Amino acid sequence: MSVRRAITAVGAALLLALLPNTAQASTGYPDPQPITGQQIIHDPTVIRLKSGGYVAYSTGGVIGARTSKDTKRWDDAGNAFATPPSWWFEYNDTGDPWAPDISYRAGRYWLYYAVSSWGTNHSAIGVATSRTGLPGTWTDHGKVFSSETTDTWNAIDPAIIEDRGRLWMSFGSYWTGIRMIELNPVTGKALPGADVHHLATRPDAPYAVEGPYIVRHGRYYYLFASYDACCSGVNSTYRIKVGRSTSVTGPYVDRTGKSLLEGGGDLLLEGHGRYIGTGGQSVFRDRGQDWLAYHYYDAEDNGTPKLGLNRLAWVHHWPVVK
Template identity: 60%
Template structure:
């Protein structure tokens, strides 16, 4: 999400957009260069019900229920039995932790990331105000992953005005036998720290690795999410401007590396620390500014989970689900 955005990302195991469908299957947000033309990009899968979300993270729970957590309202929740029809189902938090107020006067959390590890569910999220890097990433745990069952474990990482990066948009990946958290928005871009696999918190003295940035101000890259596949790690990011309704220019790009800490490059070899990365999805038709992405890995299938701004509904942010496939050369592509 952008330097403190009014809504957000960041995602772990969801969907079967109906077994049938899946079987087919910072600085001020200144206008950045327009994304590549959207011609040729596929539309998301059809979904119904309450699909008004920002920065969605999705998972399929043990009982088969799909749940999407998203920015705002104590991390709003939507649930589904088939991955197609969604209903509002409360929020992750029924009582808001008091420490949030130090970072957000509205106690408004953003950009959740839900994963299942060690027999329980872990929910990472950010707390900040728009345009500030006085930000923090928190952690909550739950035995079921259902809304209203989360116990907050407090703040695990923070940034302030003296830091050259921003503690928002957490994303979790395991690699090289270790646990990692990517994060970041604007400032100097995307960063990563190692986490303790037992506590889910940064290891003592963790190195802050640099994964991606843009070469020009306002360095508009955020919402990192990393997928491990084969011998590579794939870094998905959102470029350009979010949170501006039909004026949003968000687009999703991807690079890869043989190490979780990089270096990541696009398919042309350009490092992501110099603005590299292949365009995976850009705005087209009524689907404006797709971003805030994660990848749902559900029973051998991959789904790109994101939001877009509906050009036929006043720019309302909505849930996008797009089947993700992989080319013979290893690079991801969206199924049509």
């Protein structure tokens, strides 16, 4: 390369470095919707209540609660439960619940959640119901499904989907990845002897995929999942991938046709700018619009986990974050 060409190349590189927001623009990822009030959250699940307004539940506290009138300002609303149900302490010393999922069917709100300890698959998923969906109104109904150290799956991170009168729960974290089991639609608990379907994993240990969420759009089912590591503030590497299937039980594939059981998955959203480790996601529908709810670690606030909300569009039968 000539000296003149080298100087030109260096000058161009310097110019690119000085352009504002170049790194963010290159990712193509939008920032989350601006919100105010209580923004701190982890593993959010959000629903628009029949009575009006919104509630979000999350990991932290005894299933931490936030409420909003418009999804733009959120207020701390305490916890789903005043005290942990006694059976939770079988799975950790503090009765600490993780990763809830809220849904509405049969005239009631259903809140699924997990209890476990870090680094073990001695875990259980429980369920509670409420007529209003508001914190302090939940009745716990005990275990839905559990896993032990002899199992090749981990019973945490539940998410519910109804399909043609049948009820399904996806779940899983590490330990060979994402699984699914059919539930009794009356009790909301696992059907005795039901098959445990395998939906997604990675070819490399420790199989870092968790937090599934499945939605149906058109003729496809879409599996959203969090890949890599959460819970390390600005060092978190969480990112959200997606695959689709024509059957709720799979197989799920990405745009190239690669199975999520073979490490496939299209990248939907990852960290950019101040928004680090995007994951712990769920999807909710509000007046005809699909929204992606997730947490991120704020690089401008010491890695504090905060609520991210983005619209989901559907382009050529695939979700796109807006």
